[in-house]
Amino acid sequence: MKRLFRFLFKFILGFVLFSILWVLLYTFVKVPYTPLMAIRSIQSEGAIERHHEWKSIANISPELQLAVICAEDQNFLKHNGFDLKSIEKAYKSNKKGEKLRGGSTISQQTAKNVFLWPARSWLRKGLETWFTFLIETMWSKERILEVYLNSIEMGNGIYGAEAAATYWFNSTAKQLNRKQAAAIAAILPNPRSYRAQPWSTYIEKRTNWIVQQMRNYGTFVLQIDPSE
DSSP states (O other): OHHHHHHHHHHHHHHHHHHHHHHHHTTTSOOOOOHHHHHHHHHHTTOSOOEEOOOOGGGSOHHHHHHHHHHHOTTTTTSSSOOHHHHHHHHHHHHTTOSOOOOOOHHHHHHHHHHSOSSOOHHHHHHHHHHHHHHHHHSOHHHHHHHHHHHSEEETTEESHHHHHHHHHSSOGGGOOHHHHHHHHHTTTSTTTOOSSSOOHHHHHHHHHHHHHHHHHOOOOOOOOTTO
């Protein structure tokens, strides 16, 4: 038993130190590849080409920054990684048997996409909580949003804002206008099935809703170094 406890202690301590160093590394280094990208590549057996190009937050349209916040996490700048009210609403909705909805924040989605795998389990959720705590502690909100916008799926084989702008609108992440940004944000719940262009009736309605939310939200400004 002593050996077992000693092993478990060393394993947990090693994991904690490794995860802290991993998150610390990504404070300064671009995220080149994620577990989700690897999983999608295996699932498609290499049949789907991966598109991913990192861009600094200064080179991503403020319209897209605002659009994803309005679509996914309107309390992003206020919470510490977990939006308890949204989690409670999602729990009550799911308990009533209504359409499944998530309460994950942008910080939680970033932790899941960059460090973990997509399948739902208590282990994955526990690790997601840990990594969310780490990035909220070690990264700025600007960095979290930058990593999020460069790492999440925005289409089938499309990862990040630059690849999405090119694929959907033959544009760049920096040049996306409000409507285009809202359309990309609209497909995030299921980016492998939904299309930002040409859009379905559902995506059109969701895009218009996001645009309205952007108007209501007002001006969104992060403290960004223009020299980046």
